[in-house]
Each structure stands twice: as C-alpha cells, then as structure tokens.
Amino acid sequence: MRNAKTWALAPVIILCLAACGGEADKGGDGATPVPSSKTLSVAIGDEGDLDTLEGVIENAGLSDVLDGKGPYTVFAPANAALGAAGTDLSDEAMKAQSAALLRAHIVPGALTRADILAAIDRGGGGSVQIRTMADGLLTFSRDGEAVIVTAEDGAAARLSRDEILATNGVVQPIDGVLVKAG
Numbered sequence: 001m002r003n004a005k006t007w008a009l010a011p012v013i014i015l016c017l018a019a020c021g022g023e024a025d026k027g028g029d030g031a032t033p034v035p036s037s038k039t040l041s042v043a044i045g046d047e048g049d050l051d052t053l054e055g056v057i058e059n060a061g062l063s064d065v066l067d068g069k070g071p072y073t074v075f076a077p078a079n080a081a082l083g084a085a086g087t088d089l090s091d092e093a094m095k096a097q098s099a100a101l102l103r104a105h106i107v108p109g110a111l112t113r114a115d116i117l118a119a120i121d122r123g124g125g126g127s128v129q130i131r132t133m134a135d136g137l138l139t140f141s142r143d144g145e146a147v148i149v150t151a152e153d154g155a156a157a158r159l160s161r162d163e164i165l166a167t168n169g170v171v172q173p174i175d176g177v178l179v180k181a182g
Contacts, residue, residue: 036166040074041066043166050173052079055090060098070168071110075138075149077177078160085177103134104151104179110169113159116140116147138178151178 036043041063045054053076057063066074082089089098107130119128120142127141139150143158150156157176164171 036164038166039067040070040072040166040169040171043164043171044074044076047076047164047171047173049078049080050076050171052082052090053077056082056098057102059090059092059095060102061095062099062102066168068168070166071108072133072169073107073109073111073172074169075105075107075157075172075174075178077105077157077174081157081174081176100134101177101179104132104136106133107131107138108133110165111172112163112165112170113147113172116159117142120147149174149178151180153180155180 038046041054041057044050044057044066057066066072087097088094089101111130116128120126120140127139129137129139131137136152141148141150147159148156149159155176155178157174157178160173160175163173
C-alpha cells in the first residue's frame, strides 16, 4: 500500500521538481518571461482581460493571500470565460462561491509553462497532475504545443497566453473556468 501511495504522488513531485529547474524558463512564444516586482494580486489587477477575476478575488477576501509570501500559481480565467459562467461572483452574496472557485484555480508553487511542459515530457508525454488549494486534482496534457488543464469534473481550459511572473508566483491566463457550472 505504501508503494502505491508513493507512485500516486510521483506526478506531483515531478511538477514540483520541474518548478525548481535551473534552466531559464521560456514563455509560450519561446521568450524568457520577464520577472515582475508585482505580487500576484497586483499583477492580476493590472491585466485588462483579468479584471473580472480581480473582482472575484476581492469579493472572496483573498487579495491579502495573493499579496502574501507564496509562491502560488493562479490559473486565471479571462473575462470572457468568467462571463460565460453566467454568475456574478463579485456579488457579496457569492462570497463563499468566489472563494471556492479561486481555490480550484490555485496550486502551490510557481509553475511556468516550461515547467509544466517539462513535467509532462518527463512523465512520458501523457499527462501530469497537481493538487489545487481546494484539494482537487488538475491534469495537464498537451495538444500539439498547447497545454490543456482539466479538472476532476471534466471542466477544461487551455493556457491562453504567456504567463505573468510575480514576486510570489505565476499567473497562467486560461480560456475557461476549471469548475463546471451547476
């Protein structure tokens, strides 16, 4: 039984080790991402296509967490993706739902696209998994050069553009929401 648990953790360990790699990380376009002096919360707030997410973060009361030590990786749904969900998660009455959604989109550690791709490759090219702050599993796989992230409930998104490096982690913009509606 102990051996089975060890193998079950192998993909998470691979992702964590990839995050500690010594080679310069590359963005989706092959360029080295530019480090920032901003925290995750500020970096998200400065991105025009993530301002809906910024409202969800504020409503959930998680701005301080995303301004804290970290590191975290935030899989950040763009405005269009959150709008398609059909629920205003920045409404005060949706505070608990906002916090739950955010925890499903945050993983510990600073993971760049290069880290994720390297972990997939090291794992034999199929997929690799990591646990979210909501204790769910996200599965990462390739579709050509695209990186697909799929939640346990089947909700899926693509990493949609270059990541944003922050002082306390990485913002990975995505084109979907990693929680299925209702």
